Amino acid sequence: MAMTITPKKLKGKVNVPPSKSMAHRAIICASLARGKSIIRHIEYSKDIEATISAMKALGTMIFQYDDYLEIDGTTTFMRNMCDIDCHESGSTLRFMVPISIVCEANVHFTGQGRLGKRPLDVYYKIFDQQNIGYLYQEDVLDLYIKGRLKAGEFEIPGDVSSQFISGLLFALPLLDGNSKIMITSPLESKGYIDLTLQMLEQYGVHIENKNYQEFIIHGGQIYQPCDYYVEADFSQAAFYLVAGALGNDVVLEGLNLSTHQGDKEAIDILERMGCQLIAKNDGYQIYPGILTATTIDGSQCPDIIPVIALACALSEGVTHIENIGRLRIKECDRLSATVEVINQLGGIAKEEENAMIIEGVKTLQGGKVSSYNDHRMAMMEAIASTVCHHQVVIDNKDCVEKSYPSFWEHFEMLGGVYDEFFMGD
Numbered sequence: 001m002a003m004t005i006t007p008k009k010l011k012g013k014v015n016v017p018p019s020k021s022m023a024h025r026a027i028i029c030a031s032l033a034r035g036k037s038i039i040r041h042i043e044y045s046k047d048i049e050a051t052i053s054a055m056k057a058l059g060t061m062i063f064q065y066d067d068y069l070e071i072d073g074t075t076t077f078m079r080n081m082c083d084i085d086c087h088e089s090g091s092t093l094r095f096m097v098p099i100s101i102v103c104e105a106n107v108h109f110t111g112q113g114r115l116g117k118r119p120l121d122v123y124y125k126i127f128d129q130q131n132i133g134y135l136y137q138e139d140v141l142d143l144y145i146k147g148r149l150k151a152g153e154f155e156i157p158g159d160v161s162s163q164f165i166s167g168l169l170f171a172l173p174l175l176d177g178n179s180k181i182m183i184t185s186p187l188e189s190k191g192y193i194d195l196t197l198q199m200l201e202q203y204g205v206h207i208e209n210k211n212y213q214e215f216i217i218h219g220g221q222i223y224q225p226c227d228y229y230v231e232a233d234f235s236q237a238a239f240y241l242v243a244g245a246l247g248n249d250v251v252l253e254g255l256n257l258s259t260h261q262g263d264k265e266a267i268d269i270l271e272r273m274g275c276q277l278i279a280k281n282d283g284y285q286i287y288p289g290i291l292t293a294t295t296i297d298g299s300q301c302p303d304i305i306p307v308i309a310l311a312c313a314l315s316e317g318v319t320h321i322e323n324i325g326r327l328r329i330k331e332c333d334r335l336s337a338t339v340e341v342i343n344q345l346g347g348i349a350k351e352e353e354n355a356m357i358i359e360g361v362k363t364l365q366g367g368k369v370s371s372y373n374d375h376r377m378a379m380m381e382a383i384a385s386t387v388c389h390h391q392v393v394i395d396n397k398d399c400v401e402k403s404y405p406s407f408w409e410h411f412e413m414l415g416g417v418y419d420e421f422f423m424g425d
Ligand SMILES: O=C(O)C1=C[C@@H](OP(=O)(O)O)[C@@H](O)[C@H](O)C1
Pocket: 020, 021, 022, 091, 160, 161, 162, 163, 166, 188, 189, 192, 302, 303, 326
């Protein structure tokens, strides 16, 4: 469904949804544990549904309630032949590939959207080294794997996706022998490795972290069941933090400021740009200042860059956002898409191979933009509409379901005004 958003300032309180990254990890760890766990504060986004179905495909009993899950890991790995549909979730795919072959298995992975175009070669290299059979198609996710993952030494690049490292960190403790992961290039998205290590500890699995250069994994470890509450999501909070920076009056409820989530960096960046985080009405709010350009390193927080770029588009001066080549391998080419949207809305942005350069303007005009079927682009465009002179038309509003199915409901609750229509009407 397409939509027309009428520019309007947002005002009110928003309950930030549970962290998608932490929910993926909790569901996986609980499913690998010998016993029953409860995971509270769950929102059924498409990505989280994908991870739940993936674990069910391996035999895990998962009972889904309104906002919590009961998981009995004792039945996991009951099946050695299964189909896993990852939808469009990179996390589900890259976490589940090594987990699915902890026992001798015959697995078929499928997915949709751009997932088949996102890199997986790091795993293909391991399959070649370990004589694990695999068959895949270019550009669409249709991957057959036959075999079993073996303990050993793994050389993994740090600058393709941290999800490969996380996937191995979940699987290797379950194998008989000891393993070592060696990181062969600068580690990006490091905060996500911290989330993995934190969740493993929570479920009784210990990894030796040698300064993020090497990870030593003892085999034969046993995941312990645990009750876990999923904290609020900083990648989603970033939309409302930027909304605050642009003069909207939005209070965020539920944020844990001592989180390990790397996307908390949104606060530091906005403070560097002249804003202030204030405690208000049992929550937090970004209080706008005179937005000033700065240099931003996006290597550790790729998911917040599209919306941060929006704040930069309305800052005084020229912003350089650097080390963001990996934005091109997300749900869309987010580097190109962000630059295109800023320009279409009346801003001034330029794309480089690994960076974007944004010249601040005083106001944005509005206009027609694409969501590129990417939840983070659609949500960034919604926040942009609050400071545009004219309406913003988005081709597909439903893509937000990938990570934040209640986004439009929250947007309306905060006073956002939009009409839906079928494209072609
Ligand atoms: O581990 C995770 O939960 C994630 C890791 C990041 O991916 P990369 O490591 O590929 O940057 C991030 O973009 C993604 O949305 C979630």
